[in-house]
Amino acid sequence: MPDLPPPSLRLELDTQALAANWRALDGLSGTARAGAAVKADGYGLGAGAVAKTLKDAGAHDFFVAHWSEVADVVHHVDPAQIAVLHGPVRPQDVHYARAIGVKPVINSVEQAQRWREGGGGPCDLMVDTGINRLGVSLRDLGDGAIAALDVDILMSHLASADENSALNPLQLERFQAACAALPARRRSLANSAGIGLGRDYAFDLTRPGLSLYGGVPRGELADHVLQVAFPQAAVIQVRTLSPGDSVGYNATFTARAEMRTGIVSLGYADGFLRCRGPAGALRFEGAELPLLGKVSMDMVVVDLTAAPQVKEGDWLDVPFALPETARARGLSQYELLTTLGRRFRR
Ligand SMILES: *Cc1c(COP(=O)(O)O)cnc(C)c1O
Numbered sequence: 001m002p003d004l005p006p007p008s009l010r011l012e013l014d015t016q017a018l019a020a021n022w023r024a025l026d027g028l029s030g031t032a033r034a035g036a037a038v039k040a041d042g043y044g045l046g047a048g049a050v051a052k053t054l055k056d057a058g059a060h061d062f063f064v065a066h067w068s069e070v071a072d073v074v075h076h077v078d079p080a081q082i083a084v085l086h087g088p089v090r091p092q093d094v095h096y097a098r099a100i101g102v103k104p105v106i107n108s109v110e111q112a113q114r115w116r117e118g119g120g121g122p123c124d125l126m127v128d129t130g131i132n133r134l135g136v137s138l139r140d141l142g143d144g145a146i147a148a149l150d151v152d153i154l155m156s157h158l159a160s161a162d163e164n165s166a167l168n169p170l171q172l173e174r175f176q177a178a179c180a181a182l183p184a185r186r187r188s189l190a191n192s193a194g195i196g197l198g199r200d201y202a203f204d205l206t207r208p209g210l211s212l213y214g215g216v217p218r219g220e221l222a223d224h225v226l227q228v229a230f231p232q233a234a235v236i237q238v239r240t241l242s243p244g245d246s247v248g249y250n251a252t253f254t255a256r257a258e259m260r261t262g263i264v265s266l267g268y269a270d271g272f273l274r275c276r277g278p279a280g281a282l283r284f285e286g287a288e289l290p291l292l293g294k295v296s297m298d299m300v301v302v303d304l305t306a307a308p309q310v311k312e313g314d315w316l317d318v319p320f321a322l323p324e325t326a327r328a329r330g331l332s333q334y335e336l337l338t339t340l341g342r343r344f345r346r
Contacts, residue, residue, distance in 0.1 A: 008234035008265035011344040017226040019057035024224040032202035035061030037209030046346040047072040094118030107134040112145040124153040129174035131159040154184035161193035162217040196220035215333040231318040233266035248293030260304040267298040271339035282316040
């Protein structure tokens with residue numbers, strides 16, 4: 001087989017910025033250490049590369065959601081430092097955890113029993129303090145199956161840490177009660193936004209995800225977080241429109257004068273959703289190239305007036321400063337990261 005030609009989409013991961021973000025969040029966590037949420041393929045950036053960089057930066061505790069996400073991380077990190085948030089729902093999950101040596105996060109009394117029946121061992125425990133998603137209730141902490149667990153990290157998850165909600169101090173108070181009721185080696189409450197709520201929320205370990213990757217969920221973090229992901233897309237054709245020519249599906253843009261356009265290898269299948277057009281733009285050496293017409297599955301068209309030197313094969317920058325892009329496009333910063341498609345070479 002001949003070598004594959006080079007890709008027309010690439011995603012540069014600034015590993016120095018990623019490491020700097022972890023160090024900054026670790027510092028903001030005070031006496032607590034920062035761990036790292038690397039679920040969803042490292043928030044779309046590639047779990048293996050992300051885990052390796054964060055481990056080298058000093059991170060010790062790694063969190064994935066699915067059992068299937070362990071494989072990429074365990075390549076770089078000691079399995080005992082990996083926790084699986086979705087928990088041991090099926091007997092096969094228990095077997096896998098014990099065979100590999102990763103920790104399940106126990107989310108219910110049933111899971112605690114299943115873990116113990118399967119042989120047990122160190123695990124983490126999620127307690128629900130108000131998000132009403134995964135986790136045992138405060139009331140269940142007295143259950144024999146929970147009391148019998150060998151709990152490394154006792155954790156809970158904040159529902160509204162990105163806003164100044166009364167739910168934050170309420171969850172803090174409930175988590176303190178959980179800590180008093182159940183012995184554990186370490187305690188952990190804050191995600192990225194929770195770190196911004198201050199030291200009271202940090203306990204022994206924080207669990208940032210979003211802000212490691214450049215996301216800013218609270219103003220307190222804005223000066224500490226660097227952009228990490230830099231997507232680029234190649235121009236695959238250049239064409240000149242005549243006055244009256246329309247562009248793309250449903251002809252939503254029509255040229256008034258002659259204009260040079262670039263057809264770019266980037267579409268909604270790559271996570272560049274339709275809400276990116278029509279007011280959006282790509283960039284070439286800082287010049288703004290407005291999008292013309294609708295975003296297609298594999299292509300967008302840009303106005304090359306501001307960069308007449310652009311030719312086939314040139315790379316355009318996809319704006320990816322997360323807080324600004326999310327605000328402008330009505331998407332969450334999480335969605336921007338995790339919808340980056342598989343066609344980007346990472
Ligand atoms: C995803 C997740 C995190 C990380 O949250 P961010 O908002 O991305 O910082 C932390 N803890 C749990 C339980 C999670 O599911």
